[in-house]
Amino acid sequence: MEERKKEKKIPEQHQNQQPGLQTKMKPQPDSSPEHDEAGKLKSKVAIITGGDSGIGRAVALAFAKEGADVVIVYLNEHTDADNAKKEIEQYDRKCLLINGDVGDEKFCTEVVAQTVARFGHIEILVNNAAEQHVKESILDIDNAQLEKTFRTNIFSMFYMVKAVLPHLKKGARIVNTTSVTAYKGSPHLLDYSATKGAIVAFTRSLSLQLIGREIHVNAVAPGPIWTPLIPSTFPPDKVAEFGKDVPMKRPGQPDEVATCYVFLASRDCSYMSGQVLHPNGGTIVNG
Numbered sequence: 001m002e003e004r005k006k007e008k009k010i011p012e013q014h015q016n017q018q019p020g021l022q023t024k025m026k027p028q029p030d031s032s033p034e035h036d037e038a039g040k041l042k043s044k045v046a047i048i049t050g051g052d053s054g055i056g057r058a059v060a061l062a063f064a065k066e067g068a069d070v071v072i073v074y075l076n077e078h079t080d081a082d083n084a085k086k087e088i089e090q091y092d093r094k095c096l097l098i099n100g101d102v103g104d105e106k107f108c109t110e111v112v113a114q115t116v117a118r119f120g121h122i123e124i125l126v127n128n129a130a131e132q133h134v135k136e137s138i139l140d141i142d143n144a145q146l147e148k149t150f151r152t153n154i155f156s157m158f159y160m161v162k163a164v165l166p167h168l169k170k171g172a173r174i175v176n177t178t179s180v181t182a183y184k185g186s187p188h189l190l191d192y193s194a195t196k197g198a199i200v201a202f203t204r205s206l207s208l209q210l211i212g213r214e215i216h217v218n219a220v221a222p223g224p225i226w227t228p229l230i231p232s233t234f235p236p237d238k239v240a241e242f243g244k245d246v247p248m249k250r251p252g253q254p255d256e257v258a259t260c261y262v263f264l265a266s267r268d269c270s271y272m273s274g275q276v277l278h279p280n281g282g283t284i285v286n287g
Helices: 054-065 078-089 105-119 143-167 190-213 229-233 236-240 254-265
Strands: 045-049 069-074 095-099 124-127 173-177 216-220
Touching (some): 045 054, 045 105, 045 143, 054 078, 054 254, 078 095, 095 105, 124 254, 143 190, 173 190, 173 254
Parallel strands (some): 069 095
């Protein structure tokens, strides 16, 4: 595909709410898929946590373009979720919105129950929801933050898989969102990076557990992607410089990551499980 992305000027900005609102971002992230439609996910149903904005939203739109109905799970960003649903419906696909905290196991069970009640089947689970909080020292990370970060970022994956597994059949796909920080670390995102490392191990281990059932489990480890987590995490001056330290010298856009999820959710990855894809702007991680 012809190279098309150029660096967008990101002005200083900050949001006081996590995981942040896409509607308040300047410039708006690129979420709409530009790949050619191939019907790779025709008639499938996908649950995407954190699907209202950022990478999750781009994945939802890419899945819809490929023929899937989508369940978007989100915390409380109702406007972003409504906007995502409208875009999905433009592809003549159905979209179910469910809001709540994925760190709560009962809520995750309810997500699956509502999905089955609405669509009758599930083929794809994308565990994508996450939060991050900058702290200069491990001494600044209190128990409340530590537990909340782990509940949102990794406990939720256990909860969602446990709830959905009885409904998955041969050929189903689970795709987890980890991060480049799992491989190269981040001194200011210590607890976040730790959860992302846990997700890599979770992906590899769950893959081995489910491979006999022909359920494929893989992950994506994005680098610096322009999503609502960025202005809601970092101070304005850091936001303005976001992503310029990678070899491509720019942050990535959500739609540049979404095609990795399409690949891992489709039959294209028929000989791949327990692996991680790295759309990170050229950073070599050897992982």
